[in-house]
Amino acid sequence: MKRFSFVGLSVLAVLMVFSQEAAAAKTFNINSIHSSISFKVRHLVAQVRGEFTQFKGTIVLDEDHLENSKVTAVIDADSINTNDTQRDEHLKSSDFLNVASYPEILFISKSIKDNQITGDLIMHGVTKSVTLNFEYHGTQEDQWHNLRAGFSASGVIDRRDFGITFNQTLDQGGVVIGDEIKIDIEIEGALAASSE
DSSP states (O other): OHHHHHHHHHHHHHHHHHHHHHHHOEEEEEOGGGOEEEEEEEETTEEEEEEEOOEEEEEEEOSSOGGGOEEEEEEEGGGEEOSOHHHHHHHHSTTTTOTTTOOEEEEEEEEEETTEEEEEEEETTEEEEEEEEEEEEEEEEOTTSOEEEEEEEEEEEEGGGGTOOOOOBOTTSSBSBOSEEEEEEEEEEEEOGGGO
8 A cells, every 4th residue: 555655656746747847838839020931042153042921830948958849830832032023933833842732841840959950841742851050049028028939040951852853054064053952040939828
């Protein structure tokens, strides 16, 4: 009987620890108005910049144990914007993103460690593990006392890994478009009501 009580207390103690850890995590919704997902890619001898203007997602943030945090993001591929309508329509076509067949780009984190975030990037019907540099900027209440959290991420992916291989060969050698895509992400999250 005493042994049962001891085991019962031990289980209760473990459950209390898990409950405290769960309580420590807060869920933030990505505030797209104060966030950006941008990229750069080489065109001939210059870098062309672009962005996605429509996206959403959540960050489950454990400030005490950042490695337990989770990030999920969904990008509307049709919202790509490089400040040139003709180029944007080409990027949406089957030569590149093929938004008619693959309307969303998804990122689902798997780990956060040593200022890096690793997760599955699902784009153009292909899932690849990618690792980005990651920085957490802390939390701050806004002027209406709503809690906000800030994050940055950056890195490089190869578009060929996702089956996006369209290019044009130059007469003198080389190609028009680079394969490496440089990614720069700035995220501000707003505390979800269910986390309060």
